[in-house]
Amino acid sequence: MTYYQEYFAFQDKKPIKAILRNYTKQDFNGLLNVQRAAFPPPFPPELWWNTEQLQNHVDLFPEGALCVEIEGEIAGSMTALIIQYEPGDTHSWEKVTDNGYIRNHNPDGNTLYVVDICVKPAFRKLGLAKKMVEAMYQTVVHLNLERLLGGGRMPGYHLYADTLTPEQYLQKVVSGEIYDTVVTFLMRAGRVPIGVLHNYLDDEESKNCAALMEWKNPFRKG
Known part of the structure; x- marks a missing residue:
C-alpha cells in the first residue's frame, strides 16, 4: 500500500499546497532536519532518528512511514509499526518500538502503534500533525486492524x-x-x-x- 495525497493546508486564510506521502530513503536528510528543528538542545542529539532506524522504517513497514512535504521541504513526519496488543498490557516506549528500530514489527498483529510524530516549528500552525494522525487512522482501516494506539x-x-x-x-x-x-x-x-x-x-x-x-x-x- 502506498499513501499519497495532495491537499491544501491553511495558514490563517492562506492555502498552502501540501503532499502527504510515505517517506523513502531519499527523504532521510529532510527527516533528520525535522528532528533537529523539532527537538533542539538541550534535547539529547543521540535521541534524534538515525539513518539505521529510518532505513528499518522503510524496509520493515513502509506503510507506517509518513511525511508531509511543503514546497519541496519535509515539514513533518509520523512513524508507526504493528504490534499484538491485549487490553491491560503495560510497556515502555523503548520496549514497544524496539527503541525506534521497529525490528519487532509484527505484520500479523492487531494494533497500529505510533512510534513518533513531529513537525518543524515553522509549520506547526498548519494542522500537519492532525492530518498525519488522520492518515494513520485510514491505514488502520485499510489494513483491517483493531486500533491505533500510542x-x-x-x-x-x-x-x-x-x-x-x-x-x-x-x-x-x-x-x-x-x-x-x-x-x-x-x-x-x-x-x-x-x-x-x-x-x-x-x-x-x-x-x-x-x-x-x-x-x-x-x-x-x-
Whole structure:
C-alpha cells in the first residue's frame, strides 16, 4: 500500500499546497532536519532518528512511514509499526518500538502503534500533525486492524505532580478542568485516553509517564 495525497493546508486564510506521502530513503536528510528543528538542545542529539532506524522504517513497514512535504521541504513526519496488543498490557516506549528500530514489527498483529510524530516549528500552525494522525487512522482501516494506539506525553503534569497522581491529572484533562498541550490535542484528533503508562519515557515534564491513547477502528465489530 502506498499513501499519497495532495491537499491544501491553511495558514490563517492562506492555502498552502501540501503532499502527504510515505517517506523513502531519499527523504532521510529532510527527516533528520525535522528532528533537529523539532527537538533542539538541550534535547539529547543521540535521541534524534538515525539513518539505521529510518532505513528499518522503510524496509520493515513502509506503510507506517509518513511525511508531509511543503514546497519541496519535509515539514513533518509520523512513524508507526504493528504490534499484538491485549487490553491491560503495560510497556515502555523503548520496549514497544524496539527503541525506534521497529525490528519487532509484527505484520500479523492487531494494533497500529505510533512510534513518533513531529513537525518543524515553522509549520506547526498548519494542522500537519492532525492530518498525519488522520492518515494513520485510514491505514488502520485499510489494513483491517483493531486500533491505533500510542503513548502521549503529559507535559503539563509536572505543574501538578505535588498534588495529583498521573491518573488524577489525566482525568482532569479528560473532564476539561486542565488543558494539556499533547493529550488535549490527541483528544481533539479523535483519540481516547485509556490509562496511564508509568516509566514510559525519560521525560521530566511528564514525570516519565504517558497517557495511553486509543482510536478504535469503527468498521470492526467487537
